[in-house]
Structure formats: structure tokens, C-alpha cells
Amino acid sequence: MNSFWPAEWELTPLENIAHVSTGCPYRTFDYPEDYLNEVLLIDHINEGSIEISEPKFMKISEREIVKYKLKKDDLVFAHRTSPKQLGKIARFQSAKTVIHTANFVRISPMDLRDSPLIEQVLKIYKLRGLFSELSKAYPNVNSLSLAQIKQIEIPRINLSAMAAISQLCESF
Numbered sequence: 001m002n003s004f005w006p007a008e009w010e011l012t013p014l015e016n017i018a019h020v021s022t023g024c025p026y027r028t029f030d031y032p033e034d035y036l037n038e039v040l041l042i043d044h045i046n047e048g049s050i051e052i053s054e055p056k057f058m059k060i061s062e063r064e065i066v067k068y069k070l071k072k073d074d075l076v077f078a079h080r081t082s083p084k085q086l087g088k089i090a091r092f093q094s095a096k097t098v099i100h101t102a103n104f105v106r107i108s109p110m111d112l113r114d115s116p117l118i119e120q121v122l123k124i125y126k127l128r129g130l131f132s133e134l135s136k137a138y139p140n141v142n143s144l145s146l147a148q149i150k151q152i153e154i155p156r157i158n159l160s161a162m163a164a165i166s167q168l169c170e171s172f
Contacts, residue, residue: 015150023100024068028056073115075107087126
């Protein structure tokens with residue numbers, strides 16, 4: 001993955017600079033029941049933004065809601081989807097309480113200043129087709145494992161190099 005980064009840039013696995021996790025595995029329902037809590041979920045990623053679902057219902061405790069809710073600047077990554085959608089990423093910016101489900105991977109940078117960098121690097125990898133190369137293909141679905149995502153190499157760079165990455169991303 002690092003063949004197109006300048007040789008002087010240090011690379012580190014994503015797991016060294018961010019927490020990478022799958023989400024809540026619980027089933028959702030369209031209609032309320034006494035034992036279900038109303039929740040908002042990620043519907044899909046569209047043009048770098050997160051589309052939030054209509055309210056759904058889930059058997060989930062308040063403690064689990066805290067555990068699985070997205071936080072500002074968390075990155076949402078499509079890891080199990082169609083080949084065209086694989087690797088789509090968006091930064092969570094909403095003030096709403098949205099539950100992170102197993103349909104997407106959550107990437108929570110340890111230093112929030114790394115969120116834009118990680119987002120740009122992953123966009124470059126998607127545009128270069130690297131996720132398709134790494135993924136396991138099933139009929140109509142490509143999949144990256146959590147272990148593979150954690151090992152994606154991210155440059156550890158200064159602000160001037162960040163500007164170079166942004167320019168590279170804009171050139172696609």
C-alpha cells in the first residue's frame with residue numbers, strides 16, 4: 001500500500017492511531033414494542049456524508065447506547081458491501097445520537113486532529129482500488145475484515161504533507 005507515498009514518510013498501522021471497531025449486532029425493528037428503544041442508525045454513506053435512517057427500534061440498554069453511539073469526528077467506513085461502495089468513508093458530524101451497527105466499521109482517531117488525515121488517506125486508497133485488491137469477493141459483495149482494516153498503513157506526517165495529500169485527493 002505504501003508504494004506511492006514519499007519514502008521519507010513514516011507509515012503506521014491504522015490501529016496505532018485509531019480505535020477500529022464493528023458496531024452493535026442487535027436486530028432492528030420498524031415498529032415499537034414495550035421492550036424496545038427507539039434509535040437512529042446509519043442508513044448509508046453518500047458523497048462523503050452519512051445518511052441517517054428513520055427511527056428504528058432495538059432491544060438495547062442505555063449503557064449499550066452509550067457504548068455504540070457515534071461521537072463527533074468518528075469515521076464511518078463501508079467494509080462489507082458492493083465492489084463500488086467498498087471503502088466509502090465519511091466523518092460523523094451530527095449532534096444526534098446515532099447507533100453504530102455492524103454494517104459499518106467505526107474508526108475513532110486517538111487524536112481528533114488525525115480524523116481529516118485518516119479520512120483523506122482512506123479516500124485515496126479507495127480511488128486507487130486498493131480495497132478491492134485486498135477484499136474477499138463474494139457474489140455481489142466485497143468484504144474487508146476488521147484485522148485487515150487495522151493493518152492499513154497511514155502516513156505519520158506534518159501539516160505541509162497533509163496539504164499534499166489533500167491536493168492529491170482533489171486531483172482524482
